[in-house]
Amino acid sequence: xxxxxxxxxxxxxxxxxxxxxxxxxxxxxxxxxxxxxxxxxxxxxxxxxxxxxxxxxxxxxxxxxxxxxxxxxxxxxxxxxxxxxxxxxxxxxxxxxxxxxxxxxxxxxxxxxxxxxxxxxxxxxxxxxxxxxxxxxxxxxxxxxxxxxxxxxxxxxxxxxxxxxxxxxxxxxxxxxxxxxxxxxxxxxxxxxxxxxxxxxxxxxxxxxxxxxxxxxxxxxxxxxxxxxxxxxxxxxxxxxxxxxxxxxxxxxxxxxxxxxxx
Ligand SMILES: [Zn+2]
Numbered sequence: 001x002x003x004x005x006x007x008x009x010x011x012x013x014x015x016x017x018x019x020x021x022x023x024x025x026x027x028x029x030x031x032x033x034x035x036x037x038x039x040x041x042x043x044x045x046x047x048x049x050x051x052x053x054x055x056x057x058x059x060x061x062x063x064x065x066x067x068x069x070x071x072x073x074x075x076x077x078x079x080x081x082x083x084x085x086x087x088x089x090x091x092x093x094x095x096x097x098x099x100x101x102x103x104x105x106x107x108x109x110x111x112x113x114x115x116x117x118x119x120x121x122x123x124x125x126x127x128x129x130x131x132x133x134x135x136x137x138x139x140x141x142x143x144x145x146x147x148x149x150x151x152x153x154x155x156x157x158x159x160x161x162x163x164x165x166x167x168x169x170x171x172x173x174x175x176x177x178x179x180x181x182x183x184x185x186x187x188x189x190x191x192x193x194x195x196x197x198x199x200x201x202x203x204x205x206x207x208x209x210x211x212x213x214x215x216x217x218x219x220x221x222x223x224x225x226x227x228x229x230x231x232x233x234x235x236x237x238x239x240x241x242x243x244x245x246x247x248x249x250x251x252x253x254x255x256x257x258x259x260x261x262x263x
Contacts, residue, residue, distance in 0.1 A: 063159030064089035071096030118225010
């Protein structure tokens with residue numbers, strides 16, 4: 001009688017076949033994972049505000065719109081890109097790698113162009129030497145495009161606009177307290193990390209979070225042409241997730257909190 005010395009291992013005739021099986025199954029699992037991830041991958045397109053281009057990432061429908069306005073705030077960019085893969089909504093990312101954007105050779109702050117006065121002031125700040133009419137051309141160009149851009153950018157009725165920012169030069173919740181209606185500071189939190197919101201109900205929720213939070217009531221505080229002002233004027237919900245540059249985990253945690261708790 002011939003005894004087959006090759007023992008069966010879990011239904012396989014040899015160790016080699018078993019390893020082969022694991023390899024194939026592993027490959028299959030890996031491919032399934034990739035395709036599952038691929039299915040959730042946001043659809044990428046583009047839009048513009050005059051000469052300023054934005055990448056648009058759409059992951060299904062939700063009442064959330066997220067935006068990155070400062071191209072040098074790379075932590076916020078990473079947080080936003082990772083967030084929009086996991087959560088439904090639409091994200092807008094400025095196509096720029098600096099804080100300031102160049103138009104016709106002039107620099108301006110993209111978070112100061114949501115009103116004409118704001119645009120005028122930011123251009124004047126960086127280019128007081130340039131003739132008034134050269135700056136006014138840009139003011140007019142952006143003015144013509146603003147409404148159609150805001151329509152694309154804005155969340156559906158009752159939805160929420162979420163802006164992501166990073167700070168590195170001394171900006172903190174203390175810088176905003178004079179303009180705040182209410183605020184809540186947590187002793188274990190860095191004062192450079194905070195939620196700034198324009199809606200009282202959102203504030204009530206975020207004030208109970210483990211994070212710092214501050215309420216600036218709609219349109220009654222700063223008139224500098226920022227997105228928060230534009231949202232405030234329309235009485236639209238707006239939250240700025242402000243985090244010190246480099247603290248990716250913190251910014252992601254704050255975004256997740258916001259997703260889980262705000263309607
Ligand atoms: Zn910023």
